[in-house]
Amino acid sequence: MGEEAERLVLDVLRSGQLAQGPLVARFEEAFADLVGTRHAVAVSNGTVALVAALEATGVGPGDEVVTSPFTFAATLNAVLQVGATARFADLADGGFLVDPEAVEAAVTGRTRAVLPVHLYGLPADMPRLVETASRRGLVVVEGAAQAHGATVGGRAAGSFGVGCFSFYATKNVALGEGGMVTTDDDELADRLRVLRNQGMRGRYEYEVPGHNYRMTDLQAALGLPQIPDLPRPTSAAVITPPCSPRGSPTSRGS
Numbered sequence: 001m002g003e004e005a006e007r008l009v010l011d012v013l014r015s016g017q018l019a020q021g022p023l024v025a026r027f028e029e030a031f032a033d034l035v036g037t038r039h040a041v042a043v044s045n046g047t048v049a050l051v052a053a054l055e056a057t058g059v060g061p062g063d064e065v066v067t068s069p070f071t072f073a074a075t076l077n078a079v080l081q082v083g084a085t086a087r088f089a090d091l092a093d094g095g096f097l098v099d100p101e102a103v104e105a106a107v108t109g110r111t112r113a114v115l116p117v118h119l120y121g122l123p124a125d126m127p128r129l130v131e132t133a134s135r136r137g138l139v140v141v142e143g144a145a146q147a148h149g150a151t152v153g154g155r156a157a158g159s160f161g162v163g164c165f166s167f168y169a170t171k172n173v174a175l176g177e178g179g180m181v182t183t184d185d186d187e188l189a190d191r192l193r194v195l196r197n198q199g200m201r202g203r204y205e206y207e208v209p210g211h212n213y214r215m216t217d218l219q220a221a222l223g224l225p226q227i228p229d230l231p232r233p234t235s236a237a238v239i240t241p242p243c244s245p246r247g248s249p250t251s252r253g254s
């Protein structure tokens with residue numbers, strides 16, 4: 001951590017606002033700008049980023065999520081946490097990333113989402129996966145915990161579907177703990193913000209059952225100075241797969 005992080009941490013300590021404050025908002029803005037999405041929603045870690053993304057896109061009991069068999073346990077724990085079932089699609093030959101053809105073959109009538117994982121900074125074949133998901137009416141959640149600054153065809157990992165990043169101590173943006181969900185979908189971002197704060201929209205106005213997935217300003221103070229060091233994507237986000245919950249106009253089957 002450099003001097004800028006030290007200065008920002010001291011600013012937070014003196015500001016009197018330790019959690020979900022102005023620095024978290026600045027960090028979200030900087031991260032959305034990096035990934036090229038309209039929104040970035042900060043959360044407490046990468047595991048809950050996945051849980052919140054699945055929950056906010058309407059993935060739940062009875063649904064299947066097609067994902068990689070080669071990943072960190074958090075991917076599966078998040079699927080189980082929302083009550084869904086994981087179906088594994090095998091890896092592309094000679095690599096660490098899920099094979100789009102195997103994903104297509106694993107889709108059943110119960111599949112609600114695909115969850116490719118970008119491992120070791122190597123992004124999965126997102127154009128093909130998004131094409132499959134769009135054709136089959138599936139949500140795309142990207143396991144981007146290890147892919148800050150990674151790009152596919154000049155476009156950032158985390159901008160193809162709902163991006164889920166981790167800022168755990170060993171990640172290439174490291175805050176100790178922390179996570180981020182990226183999306184272009186205004187309604188989804190709004191649901192995520194409500195979900196992460198106990199389901200509360202206005203002060204003590206509880207709209208839905210929620211969680212405490214908030215980030216602290218101390219974490220954001222460590223994160224902000226790390227963003228300019230990352231490579232920037234050269235191409236903007238253009239493909240937006242469906243990610244609205246069941247029953248809304250863009251949900252599966254409509």
Ligand SMILES: Cc1ncc(COP(=O)(O)O)c(C=O)c1O
Binds near residue numbers: 072074075167
């Ligand atoms: C691929 C992958 N998914 C999810 C996570 C979970 O992130 P966190 O440890 O911040 O909960 C990690 C990192 O730990 C990871 O490497």
